[in-house]
Amino acid sequence: MNQAVVELDARRLLCPMPVIKLQDCLKKQAMGTRVEITSTDPGAMNDIPTWCRINGHDLISSREDGMEFVFLVEKGAD
């Protein structure tokens, strides 16, 4: 069975706002929940992976899709 993914739209937001949006969303989720966030800020390519590393969340994948940057993140332990 495919795992449900929470989708987050952070298009047009400039960093750190996509990171804040992801952070606030993950706070409400259970450990293991996956969130896919889409950003148009190229800064997210640095910021979201770094934020995941320091806060203990798994970055499952990241990809560039035209002008958009899409990240799949799995929530780690609080």
Added chain:
Amino acid sequence: MTRKAVALISGGLDSLLAAKLIQDQGIEVEGINFFTGFCVEGHTHAIRKQDRSKVKRNNALWVAEQLGIKLHIVDIVEEYKNVVINPKHGYGANLNPCLDCKIFMVQKAHEWIQENNFDFIITGEVMGQRPMSQRKKTLPVVSAESGAQDLLLRPLCAHNLPETKPEKEGWVEREKLMGITGRSRKQQMTLAKQFGFEDYAQPAGGCCFLTDQNYAVKLQDLWDNRGHKNYEIDDIMLLKVGRHIRPSKAFKLIIAREEGETRFLSGYKKQFQSIKTISHAGPMSLVEGDKLDQQQIQLACAITARFSKGRDEESVEVLFSDADQNTQEIHIKPLAEIQSDWYIT
């Protein structure tokens, strides 16, 4: 029992060193970084096409990774408005309410440690380093007015200040803290070398656009022409983008300087009247003001056409859209010259 401290992390060297000094004393440290809306360090790079490949790192995240600590980024945009609009202690050289800002951030950190069961707060403040918020007289004001009192520890200049609770209780050893004063960065750079930190933000990681003269002039113009000091996050973002030209009190044009800015401004077409040249390559303009009359539309279009490839033509075709997306195609002679006092800089 391991004591816990939250460090205000700006992304600069001082907060990095302050957190490291405390971490090395066995204290569990986590970082907190406040997003005011004015910390728009990498925004110009993110918007402009020519700079998209040169994206800047977020220094607060970089610092947290160097320290191996968690970083909590807190959105204070709404609450921060009152600090910018009504600073009790006034502004600095531009529209920077540095002392009120520091008090507010420490106050928010104090609330945070109470909610999250942390023991004290640390900052990278250095006595005498900044003319407004980091003077001998103002450091105690921050402790008192924030409500943090003796739970606020400044590891880099602790020897110049009265003992705080973490020192009195023996949670940290005062002897291992520092007594740095003044604007020289020599001691911090030596300390950074000792800790093995390289590639830290220069000069100090400060990224608040309220200290920038050009930015402050645009914000003041916005307030003056609206007749009040309130603002929304989109207002303060747009002050970073494009040329700002005010040909009359009634309206201001924000004219993109390149393709990335045109794309960014296009995202606001449903909130603003907008102009785009269609017969020639040219920028997107947003009109900030009430609904324009026909004479004002002609002037706004002639100004926008001036920045198109058709600037020397007798007639350029432009598309004027109101915020409801009703459009008019207008043929206009580009304005021969933009009055220098129309530029808001």
